[in-house]
Amino acid sequence: MNIAMSKSREQFPLSQKKVLKKTVVGAIAWFILLGILLVFFLIGSLAGSSDISGWSGVGAALVVGLFGVIVVINYLYQKWYFSTYFYDLTADYIIIRKGPITPREITIPYERIQDVYVDQDLFDRAFGLFDVHLSSATISSGMEAHIDGVERAAADGLRNVLLKTLSEKIGRNRVTAAPPSPPAAAPVSTPINS
Amino acid sequence: MPNTEIVSYINDQTQQGIAKDAIREALLQSGWAADAVEEGFATVDGHSGSPFPSAATVATAAITEKDYPVTLLWAFKSPIIFGLFLIVLFVVGYYSLPLVFFAIFTLIANPLLRTNFHYSLDEHFFQLKQGVIAKKQRNLPYGVIQNVFLKQDLFDRIFGLATLRIENAAQGGTNGMKRKSVWTSNRNANNEFLGSSGNTVNIPGLKKKDAEALKEVLLQKIKANPLADTGAGL
Numbered sequence: 087m088n089i090a091m092s093k094s095r096e097q098f099p100l101s102q103k104k105v106l107k108k109t110v111v112g113a114i115a116w117f118i119l120l121g122i123l124l125v126f127f128l129i130g131s132l133a134g135s136s137d138i139s140g141w142s143g144v145g146a147a148l149v150v151g152l153f154g155v156i157v158v159i160n161y162l163y164q165k166w167y168f169s170t171y172f173y174d175l176t177a178d179y180i181i182i183r184k185g186p187i188t189p190r191e192i193t194i195p196y197e198r199i200q201d202v203y204v205d206q207d208l209f210d211r212a213f214g215l216f217d218v219h220l221s222s223a224t225i226s227s228g229m230e231a232h233i234d235g236v237e238r239a240a241a242d243g244l245r246n247v248l249l250k251t252l253s254e255k256i257g258r259n260r261v262t263a264a265p266p267s268p269p270a271a272a273p274v275s276t277p278i279n280s
Numbered sequence: 281m282p283n284t285e286i287v288s289y290i291n292d293q294t295q296q297g298i299a300k301d302a303i304r305e306a307l308l309q310s311g312w313a314a315d316a317v318e319e320g321f322a323t324v325d326g327h328s329g330s331p332f333p334s335a336a337t338v339a340t341a342a343i344t345e346k347d348y349p350v351t352l353l354w355a356f357k358s359p360i361i362f363g364l365f366l367i368v369l370f371v372v373g374y375y376s377l378p379l380v381f382f383a384i385f386t387l388i389a390n391p392l393l394r395t396n397f398h399y400s401l402d403e404h405f406f407q408l409k410q411g412v413i414a415k416k417q418r419n420l421p422y423g424v425i426q427n428v429f430l431k432q433d434l435f436d437r438i439f440g441l442a443t444l445r446i447e448n449a450a451q452g453g454t455n456g457m458k459r460k461s462v463w464t465s466n467r468n469a470n471n472e473f474l475g476s477s478g479n480t481v482n483i484p485g486l487k488k489k490d491a492e493a494l495k496e497v498l499l500q501k502i503k504a505n506p507l508a509d510t511g512a513g514l
Contacts, residue, residue, distance in 0.1 A: 178503055188437060191430040193495065195502055198426045222426040223449035224479060231427070266285040266310075 092174035104235030216241035286320035342402040354485020355390040410475035422505035442491035
């Protein structure tokens with residue numbers, strides 16, 4: 087599958103472990119959900135009359151099968167999601183696009199960034215992954231603008247590049263070209279009103 | 281005749297996102313005459329002494345909804361989705377008159393909203409006019425735009441549409457900030473809203489390539505109109 091590559095993603099790649107992590111998290115969630123269903127079936131088969139208990143066994147098998155199918159589908163979806171995940175730190179903006187079926191793309195000018203931070207949740211720690219968040223002054227940017235599932239080196243790299251670009255763009259000491267100097271011979275004809 | 285050195289310097293610095301006041305200051309500091317500098321700015325802004333508009337001004341004439349229109353399909357998007365939902369309900373055996381009335385209402389309201397929606401990207405402001413009965417006009421300086429969204433939902437994906445969403449940090453216009461319910465977050469609640477609401481300006485139902493083009497134009501405008509002070513505290 088073609089991976090949505092950009093300069094930034096080449097330099098600071100998403101970890102392949104992200105797919106694995108998302109699959110495991112999804113599997114655990116479905117395991118709990120279907121586990122509850124399974125318990126009902128098992129109780130039915132233990133306590134119910136003989137003909138219903140037979141059907142409960144079939145139901146239990148179906149639930150286990152369903153779990154397998156869901157995990158496989160989720161894994162494939164996560165691979166797809168991974169391959170369409172796009173982020174690029176261009177000269178002027180940060181562009182983040184995700185979602186294979188319903189794409190969402192956010193573009194933030196560097197000058198508007200309010201915050202850059204890196205965090206990990208429980209599963210991120212288990213897999214050694216990091217999420218790099220950035221946020222402008224809007225609520226939705228906080229929800230959308232994060233690059234999640236990079237390893238430590240890439241997370242540090244991304245953060246450093248972001249902070250460096252930010253201070254160049256919005257710092258007092260931002261780099262500006264020196265203006266051309268007027269030709270020495272040309273007299274300043276009009277007084278400069280101060 | 282404006283000095284070409286000044287003009288090219290101004291163009292160069294503007295491209296890099298330096299505010300006009302800062303450019304002016306730098307030029308004056310290095311000893312240029314004030315009127316030469318002003319002449320340079322006038323040339324860059326496209327209203328030099330000449331009564332005829334220069335090629336640059338013609339090319340950058342304000343972009344309006346006529347260039348990148350909200351497609352007619354948008355007006356029928358929610359009736360179509362709602363209609364399908366009602367049909368499914370009907371097949372299942374449920375029937376609700378208020379819901380039918382609501383579908384008919386959107387069928388009438390959406391085309392009206394669409395014809396009353398106007399935007400224009402002029403030199404310094406993103407201008408918006410909207411409203412069928414209650415009118416609203418909004419002028420958004422490019423410098424305060426915080427982020428630009430481009431998104432497609434399933435319907436958009438099938439029909440090649442896209443939604444462009446512009447946000448600033450304003451808290452004034454109320455209902456963008458209101459949560460409709462516990463279950464729908466703010467971003468989902470008014471995803472289909474046409475025009476300005478709270479801190480967002482939503483332009484749904486654009487053709488995909490129109491939305492991309494409009495986004496590019498907008499980003500250029502943001503770059504060309506930086507804030508003098510970003511307030512970043514660095």
